[in-house]
Each structure stands twice: as structure tokens, then as C-alpha cells.
Amino acid sequence: MxxxxxxxxxxxxxxxxxxxxxxxxxxxxxxxxxxxxxxxxxxxxxxxxxxxxxxxxxxxxxxxxxxxxxxxxxxxxxxxxxxxxxxxxxxxxxxxxxxxxxxxxxxxxxxxxxxxxxxxxxxxxxxxxxxxxxxxxxxxxxxxxxxxxxxxxxxxxxxxxxxxGADPMRRRVLAPLKAGLSGAFGDVEPKQVQVLDVACGTGRTLKMLRGMLPQASLHGVDLSPTYLRKANQLLSRAAGMLPQLVQGQGEALPYRENYFHGVTCVFLFHELPGPVRQQVIDEAFRVVRPGGTFVLCDSIQLDDSPLLSPMMEGFARTFHEPFYRDYVRDDLAARFARAGFEVVETQMHYMSKYLVGRKPVGA
Ligand SMILES: C[S@@+](CC[C@H](N)C(=O)[O-])C[C@H]1O[C@@H](n2cnc3c(N)ncnc32)[C@H](O)[C@@H]1O
Incomplete structure (x- = not known):
């Protein structure tokens, strides 16, 4: 067309x-x-x-x-x-x-x-x-x-x-991930590239990743067996190799260290207690290779938009989001730094914020 x-x-x-x-x-x-x-x-x-x-x-x-x-x-x-x-x-x-x-x-x-x-x-x-x-x-x-x-x-x-706007928000992790992959691993054969989506839910981000990286090995981890089942259904209808789905916790990822070229995580952090957020970032750091990229997408935070802050306060109460009030005040960049990531970029799109972390080459 x-x-x-x-x-x-x-x-x-x-x-x-x-x-x-x-x-x-x-x-x-x-x-x-x-x-x-x-x-x-x-x-x-x-x-x-x-x-x-x-x-x-x-x-x-x-x-x-x-x-x-x-x-x-x-x-x-x-x-x-x-x-x-x-x-x-x-x-x-x-x-x-x-x-x-x-x-x-x-x-x-x-x-x-x-x-x-x-x-x-x-x-x-x-x-x-x-x-x-x-x-x-x-x-x-x-x-x-x-x-x-x-x-x-x-x-x-x-x-x-x-x-x-949910799918367009998810798609915003793709460009920074691709930039990270081609920047650090441009000489890696496309089919050798390994990418993990943490808290993959029903598989929508993985399906987008498959569209962008038709040959890469894709992996998804989530705690919910029923959401994984749904993801499997969605992904088996998509072209290309089926991503490997595993039931597991973001804060104790069932993968060895320095394995992935890139890691994504979409809409998980606002549903985690603060210390668990840190553990997930630490784990992303552990499993990503030196030079690899971690792209996090979650809700915008209070300081990002004063006009939308009453909406953020209301969301926590109306929708039972017990950790959201703490999340919108959290210093995510500091958490990335604590894990060892260099924050190379922060973006904002619609209701979401994106942090792009790079694991230093010598780490
Ligand atoms: C709001 S949904 C987001 C799902 C998906 N990423 C998306 O874009 O729709 C949160 C997901 O995180 C999963 N989850 C929550 N806590 C988790 C944890 N500690 N480890 C792994 N998955 C978790 C839930 O099972 C659910 O699928």
C-alpha cells in the first residue's frame, strides 16, 4: 500500500x-x-x-x-x-x-x-x-x-x-531496544540474538518483538500460568519461531547470567513493592550481557506531569493498585544506577515513561 x-x-x-x-x-x-x-x-x-x-x-x-x-x-x-x-x-x-x-x-x-x-x-x-x-x-x-x-x-x-493507546505504548520499547542491539551487537548474526520480555503477560510485547526481530530467539517469563497459556495461543498464531515461555519470577529470573542481548519489561513495575522493583532491575542486570540493553516501560510518575498527577492519585484508589502511589514517587534512575546500569535515555509517551539502561561493557 x-x-x-x-x-x-x-x-x-x-x-x-x-x-x-x-x-x-x-x-x-x-x-x-x-x-x-x-x-x-x-x-x-x-x-x-x-x-x-x-x-x-x-x-x-x-x-x-x-x-x-x-x-x-x-x-x-x-x-x-x-x-x-x-x-x-x-x-x-x-x-x-x-x-x-x-x-x-x-x-x-x-x-x-x-x-x-x-x-x-x-x-x-x-x-x-x-x-x-x-x-x-x-x-x-x-x-x-x-x-x-x-x-x-x-x-x-x-x-x-x-x-x-496500550499497544502503541508497548511498541515504544522497540526503537530503543533495536538501537541498543545494533549499537553493541551489530556483528551478531540475527538468529543468535537473544531477547527476554519480563512479565510478558499475554504476549503482546513478544509479538511486537517477533515482528521487529523475525529471526531472534525470544523468551518470555511471567508468574501467571493462565496469562502464559494465553500468550502461547497468541504467539503460535504469529509467523516465525515460537518464543520460549517460562513461568517464573522477575525477581529471581530462571536464566544464567550474561545471556541476553536485550531485556524488556512492560507495565510490571507499578504493581510491585519498591524492594521487589529493585530486585527485578538487579536481575535484568545479571542476565543481560555486557553492552546489552534493558528497556523498562511503565506509568509516568508524579513529577512528569503536574496536570495528570490528580489522575495518578485517583488511579491508585479507584483501581486497587496498592503499590502505585509508591511507584509514582520512586526514583527509577537511581535504582538502575544501583544495579550497575548506565541510564542512556529516558522517554515519555502518552501515559508511559521509558528508561533505557545499558550494562557497561566491562561489567
Ligand atoms: C499489568 S500486567 C502487564 C503484562 C504485559 N507486560 C503487558 O504489557 O500487558 C502485569 C503482569 O506482570 C505479571 N507479574 C506480576 N508480578 C510478577 C513477578 N514478580 N514476576 C513475574 N511476573 C509478574 C503478572 O502476572 C502480569 O502478567
């Missing part, structure tokens, strides 16, 4: 996703006001109490950031960082079919939120052996990260939460 046509198609596609996200939120908020159970103490429902006021300035800021990110996404594809087909990627048939399930799950989420019940798992969900910071209903989500149903609807929920 000619470039201008592809660009127009992409812009229309992104606009469509973001409009769908905004409309979905409007409808979900209306439904919640009508049907969510009130809190016993106050009589108000939980979002009325805890959601910050949505001002026009806030809406404009969010839209502006979304558009700016789409422009960068297009530029990266146009520059050949990854194929333009990635811009349209998504298991759309599945996402559409899952939309009713998102609605069906909502009343359970409201119920849990109104009672502040965040360790509420069905009997068939086995929580034994997992760290206690993990066995919670993040976002008051049914099954936390441990049920099959949660794994089925997670991608769509996140895409709706971010008004169609």
Missing part, C-alpha cells in the same frame, strides 16, 4: 480505537453510577468518591498525548524500525468477541470495589506458592492475574483503559 494511504489508514484506525475507548468509559461510568452498590460508610459509590474531576484541560492533555504518540508510532514504522503491519496488529476477532465479557465482569468488579475486597478469589483459583503482594485483585479484577477468564479479557480491558 502506498505510504500516504497506510498512514491515513493507521490514523483512522487509532482514532477509531480511542473514540471507542472514550465512549466505553462514558457508558461504563453511567452504568456504574446507576448500578454499582454504594459503600456502606458513605452511601456514595466508589468512583464518585475517588475519581478526580475530569476537566476539559485534562481531556485535551490526554488527547494531545495520544496524538503525539501516534505520530511517533508512525515515524518509527516509516523509518523501518518495525514493519507497518505491526501498527494494525491485534487479535481483533477475539477482542470484539470479548467485549460483552468485559461488561459481564463489571458488576463483580463494582461489588469487590464497594467492599474493598481485594483478595477475593474463586475456589478454583489456586493462589498457593505465589508471593502475597501478587495474590490480589489488581484493578479489582476477577481472578486477579490467575484465572483463565482474567487472561481472556485483560488485553481488551487495558486497551479500553488507555483509549486505544
Amino acid at each position: 502506498p505510504n500516504e494511504l497506510t498512514k491515513l489508514a493507521f490514523q483512522t484506525f487509532q482514532q477509531g480505537k480511542s473514540t471507542f475507548g472514550f465512549v466505553h468509559k462514558l457508558l461504563a461510568n453511567q452504568a456504574m453510577k446507576q448500578f454499582a452498590p454504594p459503600r456502606s460508610e458513605s452511601g456514595a459509590n466508589y468512583r464518585e468518591e475517588e475519581t478526580p474531576k475530569v476537566t476539559q484541560a485534562l481531556i485535551d492533555e490526554v488527547r494531545g498525548r495520544l496524538d503525539a504518540m501516534a505520530a511517533v508510532d508512525w515515524q518509527d514504522a516509516e523509518a523501518g524500525v518495525y514493519p507497518a503491519s505491526l501498527l494494525f496488529d491485534g487479535a481483533w476477532d477475539e477482542l470484539v468477541m470479548n467485549y460483552p465479557r468485559v461488561w459481564l465482569d463489571m458488576p463483580k468488579t463494582w461489588e469487590r470495589a464497594s467492599k474493598k475486597a481485594f483478595r477475593d478469589f474463586d475456589a478454583d483459583v489456586d493462589t498457593t506458592g505465589f508471593p502475597s503482594y501478587y495474590t490480589q485483585n489488581f484493578h479489582y479484577q476477577t481472578g486477579g492475574y490467575l484465572s483463565q477468564e482474567s487472561a481472556e479479557i485483560y488485553d481488551l480491558q487495558v486497551e479500553l483503559l488507555f483509549n486505544g
Whole structure:
């Protein structure tokens, strides 16, 4: 397809996703006001109490950031960082079919939120052996990260939460990773390159990595067996060699040291206690080769946007994100330095921040 046509198609596609996200939120908020159970103490429902006021300035800021990110996404594809087909990627048939399930799950989420019940798992969900910071209903989500149903609807929920910006935010790890790989390992045969995605979840970042690095050996690690199963399903439908998926902890990575040329980690850190965040960075440092790159993507932090800071404060309460308030105040660059990484770049796109760490060649 000619470039201008592809660009127009992409812009229309992104606009469509973001409009769908905004409309979905409007409808979900209306439904919640009508049907969510009130809190016993106050009589108000939980979002009325805890959601910050949505001002026009806030809406404009969010839209502006979304558009700016789409422009960068297009530029990266146009520059050949990854194929333009990635811009349209998504298991759309599945996402559409899952939309009713998102609605069906909502009343359970409201119920849990109104009672502040965040360790509420069905009997068939086995929580034994997992760290206690993990066995919670993040976002008051049914099954936390441990049920099959949660794994089925997670991608769509996140895409709706971010008004169609979740995949474009994930894609922003690709350019710094590729730059790091070609800078330090340009002479390594493409099929010898080893890349790990920590907390790979349902495999969306791995699928993007596969699009950018068709021959590399890709690896994914996550604590959730059901999310890994879902990732396996998604990745086995993609072209190229299947990434190797392993159940394990980011803070005790099941790999030998100096093994990977690059490591990525997307949307994990805001769900970890501070000391565990440090352990994950230490582990990324251990398993990456000297000269290798670690690209971290997670939420922007309080100092990054005063206008969005009320939203960040509200997010922690409304969505049950027990470590988010601490995360948004954390000095991530200092943590990278403590592990031994040199921070070569920090970027900001839409609602996310990116730290690019390099393991010094002599380390
Ligand atoms: C918000 S999701 C992000 C998933 C994925 N990276 C994405 O972009 O959608 C957080 C993921 O981190 C996983 N997780 C949480 N704590 C973990 C830990 N200590 N080690 C490995 N995975 C963890 C969860 O199972 C879940 O899949």
C-alpha cells in the first residue's frame, strides 16, 4: 500500500480505537453510577468518591498525548524500525468477541470495589506458592492475574483503559531496544540474538518483538500460568519461531547470567513493592550481557506531569493498585544506577515513561 494511504489508514484506525475507548468509559461510568452498590460508610459509590474531576484541560492533555504518540508510532514504522503491519496488529476477532465479557465482569468488579475486597478469589483459583503482594485483585479484577477468564479479557480491558493507546505504548520499547542491539551487537548474526520480555503477560510485547526481530530467539517469563497459556495461543498464531515461555519470577529470573542481548519489561513495575522493583532491575542486570540493553516501560510518575498527577492519585484508589502511589514517587534512575546500569535515555509517551539502561561493557 502506498505510504500516504497506510498512514491515513493507521490514523483512522487509532482514532477509531480511542473514540471507542472514550465512549466505553462514558457508558461504563453511567452504568456504574446507576448500578454499582454504594459503600456502606458513605452511601456514595466508589468512583464518585475517588475519581478526580475530569476537566476539559485534562481531556485535551490526554488527547494531545495520544496524538503525539501516534505520530511517533508512525515515524518509527516509516523509518523501518518495525514493519507497518505491526501498527494494525491485534487479535481483533477475539477482542470484539470479548467485549460483552468485559461488561459481564463489571458488576463483580463494582461489588469487590464497594467492599474493598481485594483478595477475593474463586475456589478454583489456586493462589498457593505465589508471593502475597501478587495474590490480589489488581484493578479489582476477577481472578486477579490467575484465572483463565482474567487472561481472556485483560488485553481488551487495558486497551479500553488507555483509549486505544496500550499497544502503541508497548511498541515504544522497540526503537530503543533495536538501537541498543545494533549499537553493541551489530556483528551478531540475527538468529543468535537473544531477547527476554519480563512479565510478558499475554504476549503482546513478544509479538511486537517477533515482528521487529523475525529471526531472534525470544523468551518470555511471567508468574501467571493462565496469562502464559494465553500468550502461547497468541504467539503460535504469529509467523516465525515460537518464543520460549517460562513461568517464573522477575525477581529471581530462571536464566544464567550474561545471556541476553536485550531485556524488556512492560507495565510490571507499578504493581510491585519498591524492594521487589529493585530486585527485578538487579536481575535484568545479571542476565543481560555486557553492552546489552534493558528497556523498562511503565506509568509516568508524579513529577512528569503536574496536570495528570490528580489522575495518578485517583488511579491508585479507584483501581486497587496498592503499590502505585509508591511507584509514582520512586526514583527509577537511581535504582538502575544501583544495579550497575548506565541510564542512556529516558522517554515519555502518552501515559508511559521509558528508561533505557545499558550494562557497561566491562561489567
Ligand atoms: C499489568 S500486567 C502487564 C503484562 C504485559 N507486560 C503487558 O504489557 O500487558 C502485569 C503482569 O506482570 C505479571 N507479574 C506480576 N508480578 C510478577 C513477578 N514478580 N514476576 C513475574 N511476573 C509478574 C503478572 O502476572 C502480569 O502478567
